[in-house]
Amino acid sequence: MKAYLDLLEYILDNGDKKEDRTNTGTISSFGHQIEFNLEDGFPAVTTKALAWKGVVSELLWFLEGSDDERRLAEIRFNKDRTELTDLNKFSTIWTDNADTQGKNLGYINTDSEKKLGPVYGVQWRNWAGIDQIKELLYNLKNNPDGRRHILSAWNVNELDKMALPPCHVMSQFYVSHGTISCHMYQRSADMFLGVPFNIASYALLLSIFAEILNLKPKRFVHSFGDAHIYMNAIDQAKEQISREPRPLPKLKMPKLNCIEDLNNCKVDDFVLENYNPHPPIKARMAV
Numbered sequence: 001m002k003a004y005l006d007l008l009e010y011i012l013d014n015g016d017k018k019e020d021r022t023n024t025g026t027i028s029s030f031g032h033q034i035e036f037n038l039e040d041g042f043p044a045v046t047t048k049a050l051a052w053k054g055v056v057s058e059l060l061w062f063l064e065g066s067d068d069e070r071r072l073a074e075i076r077f078n079k080d081r082t083e084l085t086d087l088n089k090f091s092t093i094w095t096d097n098a099d100t101q102g103k104n105l106g107y108i109n110t111d112s113e114k115k116l117g118p119v120y121g122v123q124w125r126n127w128a129g130i131d132q133i134k135e136l137l138y139n140l141k142n143n144p145d146g147r148r149h150i151l152s153a154w155n156v157n158e159l160d161k162m163a164l165p166p167c168h169v170m171s172q173f174y175v176s177h178g179t180i181s182c183h184m185y186q187r188s189a190d191m192f193l194g195v196p197f198n199i200a201s202y203a204l205l206l207s208i209f210a211e212i213l214n215l216k217p218k219r220f221v222h223s224f225g226d227a228h229i230y231m232n233a234i235d236q237a238k239e240q241i242s243r244e245p246r247p248l249p250k251l252k253m254p255k256l257n258c259i260e261d262l263n264n265c266k267v268d269d270f271v272l273e274n275y276n277p278h279p280p281i282k283a284r285m286a287v
Contacts, residue, residue: 001045001245003034004199008191009241011229018228026228035221036203041248043203043220044272045196047240049280054093055200056267063133063208063262065125069098069114078266085111093197094163096285102163116163123153123166133259136173141213144175168198173209179218182206187225192233192240193283198222204251204270211256233283240281249275 015027036043044050057076066072072092073084084090098107098114107115124132132151140149151173153166171184184202189195203220210217229237249272254265 001036001043001047001248003036004045004195005047005241005245007032007034007227008229008237011191011227012234012237012241015228020228020230022230025231027231027234028226028228030226032224032227033221035219036199037219038203038206038217042207042251042272043199044249044275044277045199046246046248046275046277047243048196049277050196050200050272050275052200052270052272052275053267055197055204056270058093059201059204059208060262060265060267062121062124063259065121067116067119067122069094069102069116070112076267078268081112087111093285097163100163105161105163107163117161118155118158119162119164120153120166120168123155123158124151127152127155137209137212137259140173140175140180140209149173149175167194168202171202171205173206175213175215176218178215180206180210180213180215181217181219181221182209183221183223185223185225189224189227190285191227191229192237193230193285195222195227207251207253208256208262211253212258212261230283236281236283243278246276246278247274249273 011027011029015029018026018028020026053076057072060075061072069092070081070084072094073090074081076092077090087095098109098116102114102116103109105117107117136149136151139146149172150170152170154169159165167188168184168186171182174181182202199222206217206220252271252273254269
């Protein structure tokens with residue numbers, strides 16, 4: 001994870017101070033790229049503890065195509081919806097978005113249902129009736145040398161209906177010699193809180209696709225537009241940079257033959273073996 005830490009340090013040393021929609025303020029730098037070879041291990045950050053169950057549950061939620069934050073809570077905590085009324089105990093990384101932007105857009109917002117509009121999962125599984133995930137897997141299998149293996153969430157026609165317009169906008173997949181790689185572009189990147197989560201999420205998505213297609217996951221390439229550190233996380237970022245990275249874990253996951261097999265999976269079915277990170281570093285998410 002040295003490339004990630006080096007980029008954190010570069011932004012702190014060379015970035016521009018900018019205002020932002022959350023009124024928190026950032027140090028920002030534009031146009032960067034890092035990459036990870038999954039053959040060397042799963043790219044879970046080790047200089048602080050990764051919220052792994054949060055990563056897995058959100059990706060399963062995306063791949064299910066849901067627009068309901070309380071459904072994410074069901075997946076994350078393995079609880080029936082009637083048990084999720086205590087938000088302090090069962091909140092997710094999307095709760096604040098549902099309770100602010102989602103509510104302001106006029107969507108249902110109750111203890112048992114919190115709509116977000118046509119966010120990532122909706123676009124992935126139902127972009128004007130098109131299931132991008134199924135089409136992508138079909139094309140990767142039947143035309144592996146194709147250059148149109150794209151997954152997009154940036155639906156211009158529906159951006160104003162989303163509680164949060166996509167930050168990780170699009171990804172492209174590439175098959176070569178029995179391996180599959182992914183290149184993802186992120187327009188807006190919270191480098192301290194969000195990016196370790198995003199790296200792990202797309203590495204997991206790549207691993208899921210590889211499993212279904214009987215390929216080996218190889219490179220995850222991560223490109224950034226506005227790469228920033230919020231002003232309320234400067235000290236935390238400096239602390240993280242000061243820590244020595246540890247060996248990467250290995251991913252253990254269920255056997256999958258098709259995307260529908262994920263319907264029978266739980267968060268605990270996806271395990272990072274030999275994951276030994278430094279302690280967590282807390283920071284508040286800007287919403």
